[in-house]
Structures are given as structure tokens and as C-alpha cells.
Amino acid sequence: MSFRPAGFRPAVVRYAVALVFALSSGAIFAQEAKNPAPAATAATPAAAEQAAKPAEATAAVKPGDVTAGQGKAAACGACHGMDGNSTDPQYPKLAGQSEAYIVHQLTNFKSGKRQNPIMLGMATPLSEQDMHDIGAYFASKSALPGVADQALVARGEQLYRQGDTSKGVPACMACHSIDGRGNPGAMYPQLTSQHAQYIEATLKAWHDGTVWGEDAHAQIMPGIAKKLDEKDIAAVASYVEGLHAAEGAGPSAAK
Numbered sequence: 001m002s003f004r005p006a007g008f009r010p011a012v013v014r015y016a017v018a019l020v021f022a023l024s025s026g027a028i029f030a031q032e033a034k035n036p037a038p039a040a041t042a043a044t045p046a047a048a049e050q051a052a053k054p055a056e057a058t059a060a061v062k063p064g065d066v067t068a069g070q071g072k073a074a075a076c077g078a079c080h081g082m083d084g085n086s087t088d089p090q091y092p093k094l095a096g097q098s099e100a101y102i103v104h105q106l107t108n109f110k111s112g113k114r115q116n117p118i119m120l121g122m123a124t125p126l127s128e129q130d131m132h133d134i135g136a137y138f139a140s141k142s143a144l145p146g147v148a149d150q151a152l153v154a155r156g157e158q159l160y161r162q163g164d165t166s167k168g169v170p171a172c173m174a175c176h177s178i179d180g181r182g183n184p185g186a187m188y189p190q191l192t193s194q195h196a197q198y199i200e201a202t203l204k205a206w207h208d209g210t211v212w213g214e215d216a217h218a219q220i221m222p223g224i225a226k227k228l229d230e231k232d233i234a235a236v237a238s239y240v241e242g243l244h245a246a247e248g249a250g251p252s253a254a255k
């Protein structure tokens with residue numbers, strides 16, 4: 001397994017990625033097949049970027065195929081678990097996450113909007129079709145339940161279910177749904193059973209100024225995380241990890 005050096009400049013990466021994407025996209029190959037000449041024009045960054053856009057927008061990509069995805073996901077298992085249930089809590093569980101959200105995040109890593117040197121290396125060789133197939137595979141698996149810290153559950157549940165109007169924090173469940181399964185259509189991810197350590201690290205990064213791109217969608221979580229202090233983050237992260245189990249037997253079942 002080879003990773004890109006961490007010092008890779010985002011601008012260079014974006015250019016290289018646009019080029020790789022344009023050259024590997026089916027739309028370009030189809031064009032080349034009809035007329036071999038335009039291949040030369042794709043070598044300029046502007047042309048490559050322009051060419052990449054329509055390719056992204058077209059319906060050339062088929063919905064993900066679980067069986068094809070299983071093979072393509074073999075390289076991911078070392079960190080995320082073969083069935084998407086990672087054992088090391090620094091790596092997010094992917095099991096049960098929606099195909100749309102997995103594709104969205106892989107695209108973010110590949111474009112450098114979401115910066116992570118490991119995932120840049122993993123996402124760069126993937127085509128859009130690969131991302132859909134892998135996404136479909138992990139979406140077909142179930143996240144193994146985690147456990148919440150009982151000392152943190154009350155505050156975590158309050159934030160998750162009601163938010164905190166005094167701090168301007170909305171209820172998480174408004175978007176991530178009452179059972180934490182999210183909303184694939186709106187690309188709100190599943191949170192239930194996710195490792196608290198990963199949730200906490202992600203919320204802290206947003207709190208401290210990290211963003212995953214400039215679009216409106218990517219502004220939502222940084223805006224919310226800025227209003228949470230460290231204790232809030234620890235509490236809601238722990239609650240979310242135990243959400244799956246809590247639905248059946250925990251304090252939240254009493255409500």
C-alpha cells in the first residue's frame with residue numbers, strides 16, 4: 001500500500017486529481033473512441049477541469065453494485081474492518097453508512113476538500129463507479145452497537161434530542177434522525193454506533209476551524225460545532241456511540 005507524501009500541496013493535488021479524473025472518466029474515453037483528436041486538448045488543466053464537470057453530472061455512473069464493491073473494498077478493511085466495523089476507534093465505522101454519503105466523502109478526499117493524507121491516497125485511484133460500488137457494499141452491512149458512558153448520557157441525550165437553545169445549538173436528531181440513522185437523500189450521515197473517539201475528533205476539528213469545502217452543505221457542521229464546548233462534544237459523542245443500544249434499553253427508551 002503506498003500513500004501520498006503528507007506535504008502534497010492542495011493546488012497541485014487538485015490539478016492532478018482533475019486531470020486523472022478527466023482522463024479516467026468514461027465520458028472522455030467515449031469521446032476518444034469517436035474522435036481520437038480531442039485527447040490532446042485534455043492535457044491542459046482548463047480543458048481537463050471543464051471535461052471533468054459534465055462527466056460528473058452525467059448519469060453514466062450506475063448505482064453501486066454490492067458484489068463488485070466487496071472486491072474493491074478489500075484494501076479498506078485493514079483500517080475500517082472487512083465488514084465496515086473498524087475495531088480501532090480512530091477509524092470510522094462505514095457499516096450501514098449510506099452509499100451517497102460514502103461517495104460524497106470519497107469525492108471530498110479525492111478533491112482535497114476534506115484533507116487527510118491517508119484517505120487522499122486511498123481515494124485518488126478510485127473512479128466514481130468504484131466509489132458507488134464500495135459505498136453500496138458498506139451500506140449493505142450493519143454497524144455493530146457501541147456503548148455510551150452512563151455519566152455523560154444525560155447531557156448527550158439533551159443535546160441530541162433537544163439541542164441547547166441558550167447556546168444556539170440545534171437538536172442533532174433534526175437532521176441525523178431520532179435513531180441516528182441519518183438521511184441519505186439529504187446526505188446527512190448515519191451517526192448511530194460510530195466510535196465516540198472519531199465523532200469527538202471530527203467535532204473538535206470543526207470547532208477549531210476545519211471545513212470540508214466551501215458549499216453550503218459543508219458549512220452546517222462547523223457552524224454547529226463552534227457552539228459546543230469540550231464537555232458537550234464528549235457527551236454527545238458518547239451518546240451517539242451508544243445510541244443503537246440506548247434505543248432498546250438505555251435511558252432514552254424511557255422518553
Ligand code: HEC
Nearest residue numbers: 073075076078079090091092102105106116118119122134
Ligand atoms: C490506513 C488506514 C485507512 C485505510 C486503508 C482506509 N481508510 Fe478510510 N479513513 C481512514 C481515516 C484515518 C479516516 C478519517 C479521516 C478524517 O478524520 O478525516 C477515514 C475516513 C474514511 C471515510 C469517511 C467516513 C465518515 O464517516 O466521514 C470514508 C468514506 C472512508 N474512509 C472510506 C475508505 C475506503 C473506501 C477505503 C478503501 C478504498 C479506505 N477508507 C481505506 C483510514 C483509512
Ligand code: HEC
Nearest residue numbers: 170171172174175187188189199202212217218220221236
Ligand atoms: C441542519 C442539519 C444538521 C444538524 C442539526 C446536525 N448535523 Fe451533523 N451533519 C450534517 C451534515 C450535512 C453532515 C455532513 C457534513 C459534510 O458532508 O460536510 C453532518 C455530519 C456530521 C458528523 C460527521 C459524521 C461522519 O461520519 O462523517 C458528525 C459527527 C455530526 N454531524 C454530528 C452532529 C451532532 C453531534 C449534532 C448536534 C449537536 C449535529 N450533527 C447536528 C447536518 C446536521
